[in-house]
Amino acid sequence: MSELTLTLIKLGFLAVLWLFVLSAVSVIRSDIFGTKAPSTPRPAKQGKAPAAKQKTKARKPARGVATRLQVVDGPNAGQSVPLSEGPILLGRGTDAAIRLDDDYVSTRHARFATNGEQWFVEDLGSTNGTYLGSQRITTPIPIGLGIQVRLGKTIVELQK
Amino acid sequence: MTTPVWLPRKRRGAEFFLTVLAVFIGIAAYASVGLGVEGTIPADTYKLGGALIVVAVATHLVIRRVAPYADPVLLPLVIALNGLGLAMIYRLDLGRQQIDPERAAFANSQLVWTAVGIVAFAGILIAVRDHRRLQTLTYTFGAAAIGLLILPLLPGIGQTINGARIWVVVLGFSFQPGEAAKVCLAIFFAGYLVVKRDALALAGRRVIGIDLPRGRDLGPILACWLVSVGILVLQRDLGSSLLFFGLFVVMLYVATERPGWIVVGGLLFGAGAYFGYAAFGHVRVRFDAWLDPFADPDRNGQIINGLFGLAHGGILGQGLGQGSPQLTPYSFSDFIAASMGEELGLTGLMAIVLIYGLIVERGMRIALTCRDAFGKLLAAGLAFSFALQVFVVVGGVTRLIPLTGLTTPFMAQGGSSVVMNWAIIGLLLRISDQTRRPAPEISSFASDEETQVVKLS
Numbered sequence: 078m079s080e081l082t083l084t085l086i087k088l089g090f091l092a093v094l095w096l097f098v099l100s101a102v103s104v105i106r107s108d109i110f111g112t113k114a115p116s117t118p119r120p121a122k123q124g125k126a127p128a129a130k131q132k133t134k135a136r137k138p139a140r141g142v143a144t145r146l147q148v149v150d151g152p153n154a155g156q157s158v159p160l161s162e163g164p165i166l167l168g169r170g171t172d173a174a175i176r177l178d179d180d181y182v183s184t185r186h187a188r189f190a191t192n193g194e195q196w197f198v199e200d201l202g203s204t205n206g207t208y209l210g211s212q213r214i215t216t217p218i219p220i221g222l223g224i225q226v227r228l229g230k231t232i233v234e235l236q237k
Numbered sequence: 238m239t240t241p242v243w244l245p246r247k248r249r250g251a252e253f254f255l256t257v258l259a260v261f262i263g264i265a266a267y268a269s270v271g272l273g274v275e276g277t278i279p280a281d282t283y284k285l286g287g288a289l290i291v292v293a294v295a296t297h298l299v300i301r302r303v304a305p306y307a308d309p310v311l312l313p314l315v316i317a318l319n320g321l322g323l324a325m326i327y328r329l330d331l332g333r334q335q336i337d338p339e340r341a342a343f344a345n346s347q348l349v350w351t352a353v354g355i356v357a358f359a360g361i362l363i364a365v366r367d368h369r370r371l372q373t374l375t376y377t378f379g380a381a382a383i384g385l386l387i388l389p390l391l392p393g394i395g396q397t398i399n400g401a402r403i404w405v406v407v408l409g410f411s412f413q414p415g416e417a418a419k420v421c422l423a424i425f426f427a428g429y430l431v432v433k434r435d436a437l438a439l440a441g442r443r444v445i446g447i448d449l450p451r452g453r454d455l456g457p458i459l460a461c462w463l464v465s466v467g468i469l470v471l472q473r474d475l476g477s478s479l480l481f482f483g484l485f486v487v488m489l490y491v492a493t494e495r496p497g498w499i500v501v502g503g504l505l506f507g508a509g510a511y512f513g514y515a516a517f518g519h520v521r522v523r524f525d526a527w528l529d530p531f532a533d534p535d536r537n538g539q540i541i542n543g544l545f546g547l548a549h550g551g552i553l554g555q556g557l558g559q560g561s562p563q564l565t566p567y568s569f570s571d572f573i574a575a576s577m578g579e580e581l582g583l584t585g586l587m588a589i590v591l592i593y594g595l596i597v598e599r600g601m602r603i604a605l606t607c608r609d610a611f612g613k614l615l616a617a618g619l620a621f622s623f624a625l626q627v628f629v630v631v632g633g634v635t636r637l638i639p640l641t642g643l644t645t646p647f648m649a650q651g652g653s654s655v656v657m658n659w660a661i662i663g664l665l666l667r668i669s670d671q672t673r674r675p676a677p678e679i680s681s682f683a684s685d686e687e688t689q690v691v692k693l694s
Contacts, residue, residue, distance in 0.1 A: 083272065083273060083556055083559065084556065086272060086556065087553065087554065087555075087556035088553070090266065090557065090585075091553065091581065093258075093262060094262060094581070094588045095584070095588055096258070097255070097259060097262055097317060098588050098595070100254070100255060100258060101314060101592075101595055104255065104310050105310055105598075215369065215609070216608040216609050217608060
């Protein structure tokens with residue numbers, strides 16, 4: 078084996094090693110350099126989101142921005158709380174935004190929070206759970222206008 | 238803030254392409270070791286090549302089947318590191334046996350341990366369908382971690398090798414329980430901090446712009462510090478002690494978002510380090526070897542050899558099989574980074590460090606996108622433990638920090654390390670699969686009457 082061949086093998090190997098590193102980087106380039114934000118994010122989102130996965134949005138094409146959280150059913154039906162930047166706590170406790178008078182609701186039951194665009198509902202480890210339809214939620218779930226969320230016997234939804 | 242439209246993509250094709258490249262790197266390294274040492278491609282290249290291909294195909298298929306949305310680059314990165322490590326261990330076997338034919342060969346046993354690691358990896362992906370299940374076992378994992386840490390201290394099965402009492406020998410097999418304890422501790426810390434973080438985030442006094450935690454909340458961090466000092470005193474293991482404490486402090490910081498914890502952790506670490514330096518000869522030896530290795534060349538032979546090796550490698554390296562890394566004691570485990578540096582040069586070592594960096598980046602990305610707090614903390618903790626470990630080992634070998642005995646993940650010879658690191662990757666991929674999977678469809682509530690609460694009135 079001549080010196081030259083060994084040197085070529087050495088350089089070739091280093092080249093392959095770096096090729097590997099660079100292709101790995103290229104697969105995740107969006108992580109490193111960031112995704113290109115769409116120029117008009119809002120229409121793009123509304124156009125795509127219902128078609129992609131949010132079946133409920135297609136069924137109830139509620140547009141606009143939610144301004145209040147309304148209790149639609151249960152002992153506290155009719156009460157509402159205006160939405161702002163901060164999170165909204167629901168439960169039987171005194172620190173809740175709406176003190177739900179519902180035996181099936183925990184003291185600190187669920188929290189509604191926003192990231193500025195989208196509202197999320199999160200269960201706070203309640204005894205009877207928070208439901209979206211038949212699905213008991215375990216993680217923060219994005220919710221849109223008019224989607225009913227059930228806590229015990231109480232049903233709340235976001236309204237305009 | 239704009240939320241980009243999240244289209245779940247599996248990207249298994251990209252993973253397959255990278256995996257092919259990673260396997261090629263492993264086989265090419267093995268073949269070029271043979272060419273460099275003996276002038277021929279080793280006759281058993283098919284063995285290692287076949288094993289790597291089996292590993293790659295098996296893991297790829299497991300992921301396609303049970304975690305289809307998992308991160309696409311973690312697996313190829315790990316396979317590349319593992320392949321490089323195997324080739325280097327084989328190369329050091331050849332070199333060390335040229336010096337003395339009686340010396341043990343490690344390549345085959347490392348291959349077997351890699352296979353065990355793959356089984357652990359697949360087992361975790363199959364058994365743990367949802368990482369949030371682990372949260373219910375928080376204290377079980379905490380107890381398991383303590384048990385694993387105590388194991389080497391028990392008379393009979395515990396064994397002291399090279400001054401550190403971190404080994405357990407059962408039925409002729411020896412392993413380091415500390416590696417498994419690391420994973421258990423990460424799970425325990427994540428589960429514990431998710432529940433307790435609100436209390437721990439309460440601030441006490443504000444000093445130069447940093448909120449320091451309240452005095453009464455210092456209990457957990459002090460307990461963890463005491464355990465770490467205990468490892469240092471009883472097991473004489475500098476590296477693990479640093480790793481466990483660093484892991485806890487960082488997870489505490491991630492959970493509470495309070496830089497004050499880093500300050501408290503740093504002070505405690507400083508106190509521990511000073512105490513170790515003052516009280517223990519072995520810590521002082523490490524410190525002196527770091528500050529001035531050439532003051533006592535006989536005692537610091539290993540680190541000096543490692544430095545000579547790195548210098549010998551230079552920018553482009555000597556080429557696989559053509560340097561002399563076997564002259565360094567423990568060139569196949571503690572000093573494998575120096576061996577790589579000698580044969581692949583700065584160029585190759587940088588690529589390897591970048592691969593580690595990408596693994597850590599993927600781990601942090603998983604933590605960022607994860608939707609539940611437990612998964613976030615666990616992924617961040619595992620990724621950080623990986624980063625800290627690589628920093629401590631490579632930093633020690635290159636004399637940036639004092640040398641401590643930790644293993645270079647996936648490359649260093651050592652069964653427990655390889656198996657547990659594969660397990661860590663399994664956990665990360667599981668969290669990543671949960672994270673990237675499209676959200677379950679939300680159906681409107683009005684339609685399903687059957688889930689209504691029974692109305693008695």
